[in-house]
Amino acid sequence: MIRRVLAIAINTFRETFRDRILWSALVVALVIIAFSLFVGSISLGQEARMVVDFGVAAIYVLQIFIAIFIGSMLIYKEMERKTFYLIIPKPLRREEIIAGKCIGLSATVLTVTALSTLALFTVLFVEGVHGFYLPILLSIAYTTAESVLLILLSILFSGLTSPILSAVYTTAFYLIGHSSETLRAIIAATDSTFTKGVLQTAYYILPNLEKFNIRNEIVYGTHPDVRSIALVAIYFVCYAIFLFLLARAMLERKEF
Amino acid sequence: MESIVMKGLTKEYDTASGPVAAVRDLSLAIPSGNVFGFLGPNGSGKTTTMKMLVGLARPTKGEISILGGSPSDIEVRKQFGFMPESPAFYLYLTGREFLKLIADIFDLAEKERRISEVLDEVELSHSADRQIRTYSKGMLQRLGLAQALLNDPKVLFLDEPLDGLDPLGRSDIKRIFLRMKEKRITIFFNSHILADVSEICDLVGIIDQGSLVAFDTPSRLTKGSSDLETAFVDMIRKKRANRT
Numbered sequence: 419m420i421r422r423v424l425a426i427a428i429n430t431f432r433e434t435f436r437d438r439i440l441w442s443a444l445v446v447a448l449v450i451i452a453f454s455l456f457v458g459s460i461s462l463g464q465e466a467r468m469v470v471d472f473g474v475a476a477i478y479v480l481q482i483f484i485a486i487f488i489g490s491m492l493i494y495k496e497m498e499r500k501t502f503y504l505i506i507p508k509p510l511r512r513e514e515i516i517a518g519k520c521i522g523l524s525a526t527v528l529t530v531t532a533l534s535t536l537a538l539f540t541v542l543f544v545e546g547v548h549g550f551y552l553p554i555l556l557s558i559a560y561t562t563a564e565s566v567l568l569i570l571l572s573i574l575f576s577g578l579t580s581p582i583l584s585a586v587y588t589t590a591f592y593l594i595g596h597s598s599e600t601l602r603a604i605i606a607a608t609d610s611t612f613t614k615g616v617l618q619t620a621y622y623i624l625p626n627l628e629k630f631n632i633r634n635e636i637v638y639g640t641h642p643d644v645r646s647i648a649l650v651a652i653y654f655v656c657y658a659i660f661l662f663l664l665a666r667a668m669l670e671r672k673e674f
Numbered sequence: 675m676e677s678i679v680m681k682g683l684t685k686e687y688d689t690a691s692g693p694v695a696a697v698r699d700l701s702l703a704i705p706s707g708n709v710f711g712f713l714g715p716n717g718s719g720k721t722t723t724m725k726m727l728v729g730l731a732r733p734t735k736g737e738i739s740i741l742g743g744s745p746s747d748i749e750v751r752k753q754f755g756f757m758p759e760s761p762a763f764y765l766y767l768t769g770r771e772f773l774k775l776i777a778d779i780f781d782l783a784e785k786e787r788r789i790s791e792v793l794d795e796v797e798l799s800h801s802a803d804r805q806i807r808t809y810s811k812g813m814l815q816r817l818g819l820a821q822a823l824l825n826d827p828k829v830l831f832l833d834e835p836l837d838g839l840d841p842l843g844r845s846d847i848k849r850i851f852l853r854m855k856e857k858r859i860t861i862f863f864n865s866h867i868l869a870d871v872s873e874i875c876d877l878v879g880i881i882d883q884g885s886l887v888a889f890d891t892p893s894r895l896t897k898g899s900s901d902l903e904t905a906f907v908d909m910i911r912k913k914r915a916n917r918t
């Protein structure tokens with residue numbers, strides 16, 4: 419079982435790295451990070467914060483981009499090109515395919531993240547800005563977790579529809595996932611119990627991705643405590659399992 | 675012993691004008707060690723039948739048994755090989771890398787040795803370390819066959835294995851067929867190249883518009899006609915005339 423998942427994962431990882439889109443995205447992120455070098459003297463508090471904010475945001479956008487766009491292509495490409503005809507009839511469980519795809523793409527995100535984080539740290543080190551390393555690492559760990567959820571979402575959607583629609587749906591989920599507070603405000607302002615019920619259900623089913631956002635905190639060099647980290651980790655694991663089961667059900671029912 | 679049994683197999687596809695049957699009430703049994711050629715005109719339901727046999731599509735009705743089990747059973751899947759119509763691969767892998775992936779999925783013992791063996795068998799060793807995107811149609815077909823043979827299957831499903839090959843390539847593949855036959859492997863293959871079929875098949879099935887028209891040995895099917903091709907055309911004409 420592990421070996422089969424690994425075989426699929428390695429193949430997925432290798433495929434994404436032979437994709438030119440990935441390299442272009444990585445280069446753009448690295449250029450943005452390197453650009454901070456020319457912002458001038460940034461040892462002053464305000465500007466140091468800006469570089470951290472900027473760098474972390476660039477890495478975040480890169481992660482989300484890979485999760486949504488490359489993820490959406492993943493299953494679809496296999497069905498379109500019919501490479502799945504060679505894989506599906508093999509002695510593989512459908513969940514092994516999903517797990518392999520998700521792990522492979524997560525490994526891609528991790529590799530790209532590691533490279534761009536290294537670039538950011540180099541910039542900060544050269545500029546003599548210390549004291550942000552741990553908070554930055556934490557924030558990046560949070561957004562990596564968010565990317566894994568988005569990878570699972572886009573695998574789920576790409577099995578159901580075209581890659582463009584899948585990317586649109588995943589992006590929609592992503593946007594809604596960051597508007598949980600707004601949704602809660604709407605629920606509070608709604609009178610009709612029916613609408614309230616529907617919205618409340620949506621509120622609990624849809625991911626609350628703001629939980630993975632600690633960027634406002636870390637620019638001040640602080641970070642969440644162990645307890646809140648643990649809570650976010652639990653939330654991540656539960657939601658990932660939920661999405662994994664949905665994706666498995668999708669692939670289980672799928673015909674080719 | 676029968677390796678492949680189908681009972682009342684039916685597949686309907688939902689279309690804009692309601693459900694359409696691609697395969698209707700198909701019942702067949704292929705004894706172990708036989709080479710079975712499944713013939714039919716374009717769109718008659720050959721690929722659809724094979725997709726159900728290997729678990730790519732679910733039958734609307736009917737039953738399938740392969741080596742006594744269901745096609746979705748992992749243990750059954752370990753014992754069959756499948757080559758789809760014009761197989762598609764991960765283009766940026768080399769042929770050998772692709773076979774390595776399949777060997778890992780099967781969790782084979784002595785992977786490297788088995789991969790080299792199969793590459794030799796389909797005569798692809800010289801191009802095994804080139805990226806698949808540089809392969810010719812014949813080479814793709816050979817790689818498709820190689821991945822189907824990798825797990826040393828008891829049953830082989832091949833969808834148009836001779837399609838797109840030149841006479842030399844066809845004769846190579848036929849030689850592999852005969853070797854498989856000696857090893858008592860059951861082969862189920864789709865084709866519309868009739869000349870090839872009569873040479874290598876023990877049994878032939880003819881399908882038209884989703885229904886089985888005939889099922890017999892090639893020699894008995896050809897009886898009364900000059901060759902299998904004429905017999906095939908006559909049979910389908912007659913059947914269609916009866917239906918309307």
Ligand SMILES: Nc1ncnc2c1ncn2[C@@H]1O[C@H](COP(=O)(O)OP(=O)(O)OP(=O)(O)O)[C@@H](O)[C@H]1O
Binds near residue numbers: 687722
């Ligand atoms: N996914 C699908 N949805 C709707 N109809 C389909 C689908 N797949 C196949 N069909 C229809 O089912 C019928 C049988 O198709 P199938 O591919 O099995 O034929 P075939 O005998 O393999 O033909 P060929 O010799 O051209 O490969 C055709 O009419 C085809 O249009």
Ligand SMILES: [Mg+2]
Binds near residue numbers: 720721722759833
């Ligand atoms: Mg076909």
